[in-house]
Amino acid sequence: MSTNHITYVPPTPGAMKSVFAHLDCLIDSIDRLKKAGFTDMIVSAPLPRHEIEELIYEGRPSPVRWFTLIGAIFGGLGGFSVCSLTHANWPMIIPAGKPLVSVPAFIVLTFEATVLFGCLATLIGLIVMCRLPSNDLQIEVCDPRFSDDHFGIVVNGLAPADAEKVRKILSENGAIEVTGMEADNA
Numbered sequence: 001m002s003t004n005h006i007t008y009v010p011p012t013p014g015a016m017k018s019v020f021a022h023l024d025c026l027i028d029s030i031d032r033l034k035k036a037g038f039t040d041m042i043v044s045a046p047l048p049r050h051e052i053e054e055l056i057y058e059g060r061p062s063p064v065r066w067f068t069l070i071g072a073i074f075g076g077l078g079g080f081s082v083c084s085l086t087h088a089n090w091p092m093i094i095p096a097g098k099p100l101v102s103v104p105a106f107i108v109l110t111f112e113a114t115v116l117f118g119c120l121a122t123l124i125g126l127i128v129m130c131r132l133p134s135n136d137l138q139i140e141v142c143d144p145r146f147s148d149d150h151f152g153i154v155v156n157g158l159a160p161a162d163a164e165k166v167r168k169i170l171s172e173n174g175a176i177e178v179t180g181m182e183a184d185n186a
Contacts, residue, residue, distance in 0.1 A: 014158045016180035017140040018170040019150050023049060025174030026151040030055050032169045033155065040157040042138075044146035064125040071121020072114045079113025080106055140180065150176075 020026040026043070030052070033041060043052055083106040091100055126132075140154040155166050163181040170178045 011180055012138045012140060012156065014156060014181070015138065015140050016155045016158055016163065016166055016170070016178065017143070018153050018155075018175040018179075019143070019145060019177040020152065020174060021150055021176050022174065023051065023151060026153065027051055027055060029153060029170055029173040029175065032173060033153070033166070036165065036169060038155055038158075038162070038166060040155065042141055042154045042156070044141055044143075044152040044154075046147055046149055046151070062129070064122060064129055067125025067128075068118050068122045071124075072118035074121075075117025076110050076114035078117065079110040082113075083109050 018029065020029065023045075026045075030041070030043065033039075034055075043056060045052055084101040087100055087102075094100065138154070138156075141152070143150075143152060146152045153170070155170075158166060158181060160181070167178050167181075
């Protein structure tokens with residue numbers, strides 16, 4: 001017999017959540033918030049959109065590519081090293097003075113190790129940079145509408161004096177719901 005316990009999770013202090021029905025409204029809100037100096041925000045969307053990514057990251061490339069590069073270099077060097085060290089440890093009599101460590105013979109294994117370790121490093125990079133699993137998300141981001149058909153912004157680190165300014169920016173740009181920091185506005 002199991003019992004369901006519903007626990008109350010208080011809202012994050014200094015956080016304001018807004019819900020948007022349209023992508024254009026979300027983009028305008030992010031732009032206005034950034035121009036007003038509010039950069040500590042979490043944006044949630046039901047599907048990946050390049051407009052959101054370009055606006056938030058300002059054209060900077062993803063750091064996952066460095067995981068891929070380092071993994072591929074490590075894999076290529078490791079694959080070639082395993083092949084050449086294996087041949088060096090168990091030498092054979094090779095006729096006609098051919099080299100013991102032959103680069104053309106090891107190209108296929110080096111390539112395969114490069115691809116394998118590059119892919120594994122990319123997977124690790126995605127998990128690390130996307131902060132997966134996301135068990136420690138703040139309660140405002142866990143709105144089920146954000147994975148269905150609505151977009152959301154959670155602005156964090158707000159001082160009580162800035163709450164009304166942020167609420168006004170979000171409301172003017174088409175937010176269908178703005179919650180958080182109501183006690184400070186009363």
